[in-house]
Amino acid sequence: MQFYSESLTSYLRLPTKEVKVGELLLGNNHPIRVQTMTTTDTMDTMATVEQSIRCIEAGAELVRITAPSKKEAENLLHIKNELSRRGYKTPLVADIHFTPNAAEIAARIVEKVRVNPGNYVDKKKFELIEYTDADYAEEIERIRERFTPLVKISKEYGTAMRIGTNHGSLSDRIMSRYGDSPMGMVESAMEFLRIARCENYHNIVLSMKSSNPLVMVQAYRLLVKTMFDEFGEAYPLHLGVTEAGDGEDGRIKSAIGIGTLLEDGLGDTIRVSLTEDPELEIPVCKDIVKRYQGRSTKYEVRSTKFTTESQASDLQLSYSPFEYKRRETFSVDNIGGHHVPVVIADLSKLQSISPKDLQSIGYTYNEATDKWTISDSAADYVFTGHLVLNFALPGTLKVIVYPATWLMVEDKTKYFPIFDDSGYAKSEVKSNINFVMIDCDISNTDCSFLDDFTNDPSAVLCLSSQNALPFHSVRRMFTELMNKENKSPVIIIVDSNWQTPDEHLIHFATEAGALLLDGMGDGVCFGMTAEAYKKQESSIKNSSGRNYSQNLSVEQFINITAFSILQATRTRISKTEYISCPSCGRTLFDLQKTTAKIRAVTNHLKGVKIAIMGCIVNGPGEMADADFGYVGSGPGKITLYKGKEVVKRNVPSEIAVEELVNLLKESEVWVERSEVVFQS
Numbered sequence: 001m002q003f004y005s006e007s008l009t010s011y012l013r014l015p016t017k018e019v020k021v022g023e024l025l026l027g028n029n030h031p032i033r034v035q036t037m038t039t040t041d042t043m044d045t046m047a048t049v050e051q052s053i054r055c056i057e058a059g060a061e062l063v064r065i066t067a068p069s070k071k072e073a074e075n076l077l078h079i080k081n082e083l084s085r086r087g088y089k090t091p092l093v094a095d096i097h098f099t100p101n102a103a104e105i106a107a108r109i110v111e112k113v114r115v116n117p118g119n120y121v122d123k124k125k126f127e128l129i130e131y132t133d134a135d136y137a138e139e140i141e142r143i144r145e146r147f148t149p150l151v152k153i154s155k156e157y158g159t160a161m162r163i164g165t166n167h168g169s170l171s172d173r174i175m176s177r178y179g180d181s182p183m184g185m186v187e188s189a190m191e192f193l194r195i196a197r198c199e200n201y202h203n204i205v206l207s208m209k210s211s212n213p214l215v216m217v218q219a220y221r222l223l224v225k226t227m228f229d230e231f232g233e234a235y236p237l238h239l240g241v242t243e244a245g246d247g248e249d250g251r252i253k254s255a256i257g258i259g260t261l262l263e264d265g266l267g268d269t270i271r272v273s274l275t276e277d278p279e280l281e282i283p284v285c286k287d288i289v290k291r292y293q294g295r296s297t298k299y300e301v302r303s304t305k306f307t308t309e310s311q312a313s314d315l316q317l318s319y320s321p322f323e324y325k326r327r328e329t330f331s332v333d334n335i336g337g338h339h340v341p342v343v344i345a346d347l348s349k350l351q352s353i354s355p356k357d358l359q360s361i362g363y364t365y366n367e368a369t370d371k372w373t374i375s376d377s378a379a380d381y382v383f384t385g386h387l388v389l390n391f392a393l394p395g396t397l398k399v400i401v402y403p404a405t406w407l408m409v410e411d412k413t414k415y416f417p418i419f420d421d422s423g424y425a426k427s428e429v430k431s432n433i434n435f436v437m438i439d440c441d442i443s444n445t446d447c448s449f450l451d452d453f454t455n456d457p458s459a460v461l462c463l464s465s466q467n468a469l470p471f472h473s474v475r476r477m478f479t480e481l482m483n484k485e486n487k488s489p490v491i492i493i494v495d496s497n498w499q500t501p502d503e504h505l506i507h508f509a510t511e512a513g514a515l516l517l518d519g520m521g522d523g524v525c526f527g528m529t530a531e532a533y534k535k536q537e538s539s540i541k542n543s544s545g546r547n548y549s550q551n552l553s554v555e556q557f558i559n560i561t562a563f564s565i566l567q568a569t570r571t572r573i574s575k576t577e578y579i580s581c582p583s584c585g586r587t588l589f590d591l592q593k594t595t596a597k598i599r600a601v602t603n604h605l606k607g608v609k610i611a612i613m614g615c616i617v618n619g620p621g622e623m624a625d626a627d628f629g630y631v632g633s634g635p636g637k638i639t640l641y642k643g644k645e646v647v648k649r650n651v652p653s654e655i656a657v658e659e660l661v662n663l664l665k666e667s668e669v670w671v672e673r674s675e676v677v678f679q680s
């Protein structure tokens with residue numbers, strides 16, 4: 001295997017070893033399994049059973065339960081028996097951190113155990129110790145001694161195992177040699193995998209989770225490459241973005257990370273970690289997975305330099321799938337070059353556009369003062385089709401229209417044309433910014449037409465595809481552009497024809513997010529097909545049962561989604577980032593309520609990363625690169641962190657949010673709420 005995927009030009013799942021979890025088979029092309037984790041106290045048998053049943057009824061094919069110590073591991077037997085008595089045979093997974101003794105008990109009871117190689121044997125001290133080769137080898141031997149008994153028990157009882165690395169909890173040993181990197185995550189799992197293979201134990205699934213989808217995607221790709229390089233085969237992959245948060249942000253982060261890998265054909269089971277009730281994770285998992293059910297493997301995006309046939313020997317990728325580098329472009333006005341990706345709002349489905357309509361894309365007009373207020377997530381351009389606005393535009397907002405309309409518009413400093421590729425070549429009159437639509441159709445193997453745009457300083461290319469593999473088609477076009485050394489900025493256009501708000505979110509996040517993670521794209525424009533738009537007008541507005549994005553217009557929903565995708569791919573930061581754990585049996589406070597409370601007072605702190613973690617055992621390690629941490633450290637007690645450093649210990653929970661705000665103020669990241677106001 002030269003890269004990490006069976007095919008970069010068609011949808012082909014990576015063949016992995018078959019793993020048996022109770023009666024459930026995963027890997028080896030079995031359906032992608034969906035799973036979740038309970039949030040109840042494991043010692044509360046009935047509460048855990050009831051919640052497990054809600055998850056199973058929602059469609060969970062595996063249910064994970066935390067087992068922090070021997071007593072919880074032992075109680076798994078009561079939970080399993082009660083579930084069985086009620087007719088539920090869904091395999092259970094014990095979640096282990098720090099306690100090999102608990103793992104060894106659980107492996108005799110449940111169908112699968114999850115170990116975290118970062119803390120199964122090691123106690124993390126957040127110290128960077130220098131390890132000689134001899135020290136390192138000695139530590140590996142220590143791991144072998146502690147881990148081998150669990151492997152032997154699992155083998156004897158037919159228990160499966162997940163070796164689950166988390167970006168935030170790498171051991172000091174790994175950190176000292178590989179740093180806080182995707183390669184460190186891979187090596188952390190490989191150390192354990194090699195020991196298991198020595199015992200001829202193969203009932204193993206692997207995961208590489210991070211709260212940052214970019215790190216997570218790179219780690220999984222590197223893991224697959226490393227397994228093939230070393231063993232010539234791969235074990236099944238459990239995909240997930242950890243501490244993804246709640247609402248649309250949690251769904252978007254998860255869909256970007258999981259969706260990017262599923263598009264590459266990687267992934268055998270998924271979990272979407274939301275700070276919500278666990279049964280609410282399952283519909284999101286199902287929405288992600290159903291995109292691949294029945295997907296034809298016969299379609300192939302062809303290209304002279306990007307083909308399956310040539311992949312084994314001479315596939316030429318002009319970017320690295322293992323490290324982030326933004327595609328080099330020149331700038332056309334504020335698009336491309338060093339500019340953050342722009343957001344183009346599609347308002348072309350509106351019959352008419354008034355100042356009030358711009359509120360949905362971040363511009364609020366006050367008639368009394370004749371002033372505009374512009375939010376941090378205000379679109380940069382609007383596409384209006386044939387409509388010309390009969391009012392003065394706010395701030396730097398610009399309008400994209402069809403060429404015939406553009407020719408008639410007087411103010412050519414604010415209006416710009418969008419051509420199709422042949423129309424652009426033929427047009428005699430052009431603007432200083434010309435948007436050029438390119439349909440990246442699979443049948444289009446001849447890309448010589450791209451030569452027309454190479455080094456055209458006014459062309460902004462708009463790539464889209466309506467075929468069966470839109471992501472693969474657009475990625476292939478980016479590769480063609482790079483191979484031709486074309487440096488024109490590119491807008492990623494994604495249309496959705498799905499039905500529900502979550503399906504649209506997932507579609508936009510997967511199709512655009514997967515490209516942005518590989519450094520492709522200088523802007524996004526999302527829309528819905530006419531049929532989907534009509535349906536969503538009512539469904540988004542009346543989205544009862546959802547705890548986020550209610551009562552939004554389609555345009556507002558899409559605008560929020562676009563900015564959230566750019567934030568999750570860390571290509572454009574427009575708001576506060578929350579890293580909140582999904583909670584589990586270790587959680588020491590109501591995570592959902594507390595997250596909402598913290599969000600309410602800090603959601604104007606653009607670019608600040610705040611972690612909200614349920615326990616001090618795993619929280620500090622798992623909160624990865626958060627700037628501030630709010631961590632449960634005992635019943636009614638919160639410990640506040642600045643980076644990895646404890647700054648306020650055991651604060652009473654009643655005043656902890658206030659103390660967090662004080663900490664933000666002391667750290668000079670606090671700003672009062674304000675908005676940019678422009679005279680119209």
Ligand code: SF4
Binds near residue numbers: 584622
């Ligand atoms: S950080 Fe949250 S999910 Fe992780 S172990 Fe602690 S309470 Fe459970």
